[in-house]
Amino acid sequence: MSTIGHHDFRMPGAVRFGVNALLTLPDEIKHRPATKLALISDKGVEGAGLVQKVIELLQPLSIPMVVFTEIKGEPTFNLLESTVRMLQQEGCDLVVGIGGGSAMDVAKTTAALLDKADLAAYLSGVSVIESRTIPCILLPTTSGTGAEVTMNAIFGDEEQELKRGLVSPALLPDVAIIDPLLTLTCPAKVTAASGVDAFTHAIESYIAVRSTLMTRMYAEKAMKIFPQHITRAVHHGGNLEARIGMSLVSNLAGVSLANAGVGAVHALAYPLGGKYHIEHGVANALLMPYVFEVTGRACTEQMVQVAKLLQLGDFDKQPYEALDAVVQYMYRLLDELDLPTSLKQLGVDEASLPVLAEQASKVERLLSNTPYNLTYEKIVGIYKKAYSGQ
Template sequence: MQTLFQDFRMPSNLRFGVGALATLPEEVKQWGATKIGLVSDRGLEKAGLVGRVVELLGSLSIPIVTFTEIAGEPTFRLVEQAVNHFKREQCDLVIGIGGGSALDVAKTTASLLDKSDLDPYLRRNEKIEIRKIPCILLPTTSGTGSEVTMNAIFGDEEQELKRGIVSPVLLPDLAIIDPELTLSCPPRVTASSGIDAFTHAIESYISVRATPLTKIYAEKAMKQFPHHITKAVHHGANLEARTGMCWVSTLAGVTLANAGVGAVHALAYPLGGKFHIEHGIANALLMPYVFQVIGTTCIQEMVDVAAFLQLGDYHQKPSEALNAVVDYFYQLLKQLDLPSSLAQLEVDEQSLPVLANQASKIDRLLNNTPYYLNERKILQIYQKAFRGEL
């Protein structure tokens, strides 16, 4: 029987605003934790942000154990290390601060801390049904939306691809979005994560599972995007632009969590698994090439997107909207100093058939795309992306 309903999920509490980080101690206090597990990455530790959070929580006199072994894209093996580390320390609350990698590790770790055997969840795709350990997430980038989604993406080193864990328990108890935390985000990360957020918005807008409610969030995210992305990348100290991109990320993350994404992400995952290309970079680069193909089946939505991006009114000439949107994506890569071809990322052309084969098996995402992409068509997209030719 076909499902005729769809849930709409968000974190239990989402706190947004400049200076919101200062409220963290009072929130932690409410949980009655006896030992905190803090997940972050080496870069933020070196930059002093981890120390700042530890100092902020110092008034609570609760021991804090840190895990900052994240460097680049996380793997399932890294999650195991984090879980085992916090188990030994008997942590009963997990805080994640950082980009999508740190947040994915934090919320997955919190969900697995009470599990005696991790293999079913990390290697056999068993769904995590219950999370007993409280989890608080603080993003320092505007893009992944991990703080508001039910997804966590990790590299599978054995299969050389990326796989996702999906469960409602991955939604945190509290997400604190403080734009000040994003001020130190480097230009390249700001650009790639920003376009990643836009990818969430546009893919969820056209997705098979889209609803009127999810489209409201996606539309608002896409309308905000062109006003703030360039300033946030090239003028990183601009708090207004940073705040705007935080809204883009949050709104797009909520619609991603409920309507899902599609082909752009499906083609990006093998690039991350085999060539270790950052997720945001892969999505940003692939978006024009993928939409040039799949956009032909959702012309009316492309008319909408063109209007959201202030590219013009194409209601009288809908067939031209797709070209305008695709060209905008492509030119944006140049404006934000991002690569526009796979060759620039030193992807081996001989590996393209392997990537196409891997991507063609990611049914969860391809089936959410309003265009049937078989392996041959996927290979053609990779080939165009390799040459950088639309």
């Protein structure tokens, strides 16, 4: 039981979940009168025809629209700033974001910054975005980041070669519309990486220092559903039942993440994204077993419960064996889903591991939320083992 005396529990203004939920988007826009709409997405989603589908869906509203799809890979602060400036000049007063975590992070942060003149303090992290006056609606096309229900957005800092997160309740959208049909075009590699990313959110928020009874309920349900759907979603992407299941996993884990936060896996993943531009989900998936081999030692009781949720067995009488079962499951996931199993595979230079560890050790917001004191030396050790592979 959490020792926190009181806590907030935050979610978007509304979460709409279900097949064909996309079709309700025009009604949501009608309820929020706008003079010009910004539609933010990425090249992959545009190529899949989903951006055009949204444009056609909104045409009867006769609202002027600016379409921005210049997001390739994971976004940087420079891209974010240029997007905000452009849409300010265009006079946009409503933002719709459709895509994976990158597109939604750009969309929701842009919406929160459109009414701000001085961006520097917010982008540097010196000031927290205090409010949002521009309506924001998000529609995920992947099942993993949970960005449509979280209060954080991640961007690459090109000068420092690392990733930084902006955190504010202002980043929660007015409406999150989760339509599993939008994920059917998601490629297998992205489905695998984003799906395991969602599992990372669930298990890290479950053991988090800031976890509560309410956040653990969401995390537990996400972990229970995850094994039932992830393999089919990756290897049989047209299976709608699997896509619905993974959309639910992502949403549940995202809510838990938004309120309890995550920990060391994400802290160690950030430098990999900043220096080597390794996709966030891939970095999390690869690092997860190597990190939990160490940090899981402080979570024996939780690991027993996680093993039950994943149907790995009942370890009530052998609680210290639960961690190994969970970690071995994580390793098997990488193999079953054709994800990388070592940093060497991803082109990471072994000589850079101490620098990566130094950067990771500075992500205090996440490390302090991990119930295990990860020293610099231990972080180096985790990176070294992840470099060579199991």
